[in-house]
Amino acid sequence: MSSDIRVRFAPSPTGYLHIGGARTALFNWLFARHHGGKLVLRVEDTDQARNTEEAAAAIYDGLKWLGLDWDEGPEAGGDFGPYFQSERHEIYERHLKKLQDGGHTFEDNGAVRFRSPREHVVVDDLVCGQIDFDLTNPETHPDMTVRRPDGSWIFHFVNVVDDIEMKISHVIRGEDHLSNTPKHIELYRALGATPPRFAHIALIHNKDGSKMSKRDQGASVDYYIKRGYLAPAVRNYLCLLGWSPKDNREKLPIEEIVRIFDLKNVVRSNATFDPAKLHWLNGEYAREVGEVEFNSMGLAALKAAGVKWEEYPEEYVRAALQTCQGKINTFDELPAYGGFYFTDDIVFNPEGVAQHFTAENRPRLEAVRGAFAALESFSAAAIETTLKASAGNLGVKVGALVHPTRLAVTGSNAGPSLYHLLEVLGKEKVLARIDRALSLFS
RNA sequence: GACCCUAUCGUCCAGUGGCCUAGGACACCGCCCUUUCACGGCGGCGACACGGGUUCGAAUCCCGUUAGGGUCGCCA
Numbered sequence: 374m375s376s377d378i379r380v381r382f383a384p385s386p387t388g389y390l391h392i393g394g395a396r397t398a399l400f401n402w403l404f405a406r407h408h409g410g411k412l413v414l415r416v417e418d419t420d421q422a423r424n425t426e427e428a429a430a431a432i433y434d435g436l437k438w439l440g441l442d443w444d445e446g447p448e449a450g451g452d453f454g455p456y457f458q459s460e461r462h463e464i465y466e467r468h469l470k471k472l473q474d475g476g477h478t479f480e481d482n483g484a485v486r487f488r489s490p491r492e493h494v495v496v497d498d499l500v501c502g503q504i505d506f507d508l509t510n511p512e513t514h515p516d517m518t519v520r521r522p523d524g525s526w527i528f529h530f531v532n533v534v535d536d537i538e539m540k541i542s543h544v545i546r547g548e549d550h551l552s553n554t555p556k557h558i559e560l561y562r563a564l565g566a567t568p569p570r571f572a573h574i575a576l577i578h579n580k581d582g583s584k585m586s587k588r589d590q591g592a593s594v595d596y597y598i599k600r601g602y603l604a605p606a607v608r609n610y611l612c613l614l615g616w617s618p619k620d621n622r623e624k625l626p627i628e629e630i631v632r633i634f635d636l637k638n639v640v641r642s643n644a645t646f647d648p649a650k651l652h653w654l655n656g657e658y659a660r661e662v663g664e665v666e667f668n669s670m671g672l673a674a675l676k677a678a679g680v681k682w683e684e685y686p687e688e689y690v691r692a693a694l695q696t697c698q699g700k701i702n703t704f705d706e707l708p709a710y711g712g713f714y715f716t717d718d719i720v721f722n723p724e725g726v727a728q729h730f731t732a733e734n735r736p737r738l739e740a741v742r743g744a745f746a747a748l749e750s751f752s753a754a755a756i757e758t759t760l761k762a763s764a765g766n767l768g769v770k771v772g773a774l775v776h777p778t779r780l781a782v783t784g785s786n787a788g789p790s791l792y793h794l795l796e797v798l799g800k801e802k803v804l805a806r807i808d809r810a811l812s813l814f815s
Numbered sequence: 816g817a818c819c820c821u822a823u824c825g826u827c828c829a830g831u832g833g834c835c836u837a838g839g840a841c842a843c844c845g846c847c848c849u850u851u852c853a854c855g856g857c858g859g860c861g862a863c864a865c866g867g868g869u870u871c872g873a874a875u876c877c878c879g880u881u882a883g884g885g886u887c888g889c890c891a
Binding site: 383384385387417418419481482483484485486496501504506507510512513514515517518519520521522523525527528529532547548549550551552553555573575576578580582583584610613614615616617618619620621622623624640641642643644645646647649650651652653654656660699700701702710757760761771772774775776778779780783785786787788789790791792 | 817818819820821822825826827828829830838839840841842850851852853854883884885886887888889890891
């Protein structure tokens with residue numbers, strides 16, 4: 374399906390993809406994909422920063438990770454390039470000439486400024502509705518500069534020129550640009566162009582209500598990549614920030630969101646980023662990913678935490694990780710959750726020790742050890758049967774044996790299914806760990 | 816300060832004049848399930864910022880106030 378709909382994401386190369394920018398890119402992407410239009414990626418590097426390519430690469434990485442592919446732009450090419458503003462001087466020059474020829478500019482200390490027509494401008498925003506701006510007063514709405522004395526360009530101008538040249542039909546961007554829009558519209562008109570449709574989406578805030586900025590933890594997409602979040606989960610969560618399917622569904626496949634996405638359903642008020650909800654959503658996705666993906670994500674997280682799983686047999690590693698799936702929400706929780714599989718140097722939880730390594734429990738753990746030692750097949754089923762039989766013999770609840778045993782073998786009060794974890798660990802290791810734990814009893 | 820946007824549970828969303836004693840999700844708290852922790856199930860806590868209108872009837876419409884956010888750059 375072809376369409377004249379063309380949208381763009383136009384970040385400046387800051388070296389990382391801001392979560393708010395990601396959401397803006399996402400909404401542009403959804404809009405483009407929904408309508409069968411095109412998404413253009415344009416790098417706004419008018420400042421001609423040194424390492425533009427490198428800094429921009431970080432943004433590509435973030436977009437790619439989120440699965441937001443662009444149809445035109447860096448790495449993709451296209452008929453409306455170049456896609457770096459620093460390479461578009463001639464184009465800006467041409468439009469400036471047009472502006473000057475039309476008598477829309479004046480010089481001010483070497484800078485070129487655009488003379489506002491001084492009228493009311495109505496912005497008909499797809500999200501915010503019709504807004505009437507009164508630009509008649511130069512005191513409150515000064516004429517904007519278009520070009521500096523040193524020849525470099527001002528954002529507003531190049532932004533508008535590029536959108537004209539790239540035939541952008543819809544500008545979907547952050548609400549922080551809403552107040553600038555009437556000025557942009559004046560520029561479009563002075564350049565003889567029809568303004569695109571605008572859609573300003575509300576900003577994303579921190580818990581304390583402040584605008585999310587680079588300083589804030591979790592403000593960069595990279596943060597979630599490093600912490601082992603799943604891209605579909607982060608993307609799904611971002612969709613929910615300012616948009617909803619209107620039927621109370623929270624977890625939706627991206628294909629479904631593309632299908633039903635509509636700017637009409639975009640909320641007008643600011644949203645607060647809620648890490649807890651993302652954490653939950655990620656867990657929902659982590660529970661349903663395939664074994665292969667779960668394990669590879671898990672191994673990456675273990676490696677990042679310095680856990681040396683490479684020294685263990687492949688089958689052991691695979692089985693160990695599988696006992697953890699369904700239990701953790703994000704992969705950065707894995708080292709603490711299942712790290713005991715990959716070291717014999719168990720660190721015991723102090724509260725657990727005080728609670729379970731008691732004089733009363735000593736003979737119980739010894740009994741468990743004895744029963745395990747006598748086991749032919751060290752399978753989860755056999756272990757369970759044995760442990761329950763031991764509890765029966767001792768006249769105690771199963772829990773009275775489970776807790777000390779778990780603590781002795783893993784050092785923790787919580788973890789994967791005890792029976793399965795013991796099976797994975799194997800008889801030899803289990804007995805050795807119980808012996809060591811026994812020596813720690815008060 | 817001027818201009819603009821916004822205003823429903825702590826948070827994210829439903830709700831567009833009567834179906835609302837306001838619904839869902841996250842978080843939190845109970846109970847159940849259970850070898851732990853999770854998951855899951857059940858239940859609880861919890862909001863229409865305030866004041867005026869309009870209307871037979873307002874969370875929903877209008878005005879004002881307050882609050883939050885944004886923009887007013889030779890930053891992007």
